[in-house]
Amino acid sequence: MTAHTPPSQPRVPNWMLVVLMAMYTGFAIPVSIVALVQSLFFGVVIVVVLAYFWTQIPAMLLGRNAPMAEAVGEVVPQMPALAPTGNASFDAYRAELIDRLERERTDFDTFVTRLRASKDKSEFDRFMDARANRGAA
Missing domain, CATH: 4.10.280 (MYOD Basic-Helix-Loop-Helix Domain, subunit B)
Incomplete structure (x- = not known):
């Protein structure tokens, strides 16, 4: 940086x-x-x-x-890299949680980008319906 x-x-x-x-x-x-x-x-x-x-x-x-x-x-000094704690189960949980949060962040960024790109109400309604159907499946 x-x-x-x-x-x-x-x-x-x-x-x-x-x-x-x-x-x-x-x-x-x-x-x-x-x-x-x-x-x-x-x-x-x-x-x-x-x-x-x-x-x-x-x-x-x-x-x-x-x-x-x-x-x-x-x-402000940058946060040090996440080093292993010595507790294998915690390290696995932390890695899985960080991966899940990064996926959710990517999904949310994609959602916001598509939401901003919606040009009119009907397109917005189709988008929200498709999102609701995808989430329910």
């Missing part, structure tokens, strides 16, 4: 990214509370603006147009 950083913009160290995000949080929360107490309308506007900039901080600091999850993924 290594992203290419343009050479023209220096990369901010991970520890600095974490510190700057913590400082922003320490600023944004009190400002939001005070703004909401003073005026509900302006408080909501300020909360929305601060929330928007919260999602943009990592991209700005890393010098690219990165979504929040990708930028935070570079700071």
Whole structure:
């Protein structure tokens, strides 16, 4: 998940990214509370603006147009590979469960893709009927 950083913009160290995000949080929360107490309308506007900039901080600091999850993924260590626990039955159960969840996720993604592709109500109804018949069989 290594992203290419343009050479023209220096990369901010991970520890600095974490510190700057913590400082922003320490600023944004009190400002939001005070703004909401003073005026509900302006408080909501300020909360929305601060929330928007919260999602943009990592991209700005890393010098690219990165979504929040990708930028935070570079700071937070990735989960280690699932190593065997020594309990064969648990390892088999875990492997089967992970495989089943991945199949269900694939099926769900396919379902959502087909659902979004439905152009009109009759096509949608045919699709749902076919899905219900397939599930009942």
